[in-house]
Amino acid sequence: MRVKTHIFVASLLRRVFASGGYAAVLRKGAEEAGALFIRHRTRLGTETLYAPAPQSFFEEDGDSIRKFEVRLRDAEAENIDGALSSEIRFDPDCWIVEIELDDCSDLLEIVTDTTA
Numbered sequence: 001m002r003v004k005t006h007i008f009v010a011s012l013l014r015r016v017f018a019s020g021g022y023a024a025v026l027r028k029g030a031e032e033a034g035a036l037f038i039r040h041r042t043r044l045g046t047e048t049l050y051a052p053a054p055q056s057f058f059e060e061d062g063d064s065i066r067k068f069e070v071r072l073r074d075a076e077a078e079n080i081d082g083a084l085s086s087e088i089r090f091d092p093d094c095w096i097v098e099i100e101l102d103d104c105s106d107l108l109e110i111v112t113d114t115t116a
Helices: 005-018 077-090
Strands: 022-027 038-041 047-052 068-077 097-098
Touching: 005 022, 005 038, 005 097, 022 038, 022 068, 038 068, 068 077
Parallel strands: 038 097
Antiparallel strands: 022 097, 038 047, 047 068
């Protein structure tokens, strides 16, 4: 069983602050199982958008770890805004968390497409 979204978000925020970064909830969604999108800003002024990984990356036996894919990498803020607007229209119960940290790779489980 996967950890509820609001608990995962609270834990993520604490871990970001403990790493010396900043994090904020930009949009609060369904507490139980809302999809989580992470907007990662760097000092260089670029942003990366992490989205929930497709189901194909999860084990059949009920993998409980939240996994993310990179939806946009080193993008301009306007592109991230547009992508998030589309996601909100599709799923109004989604969460959006903003992170300002140089490197957040140890905070999230990032999947990569190995079929390409």
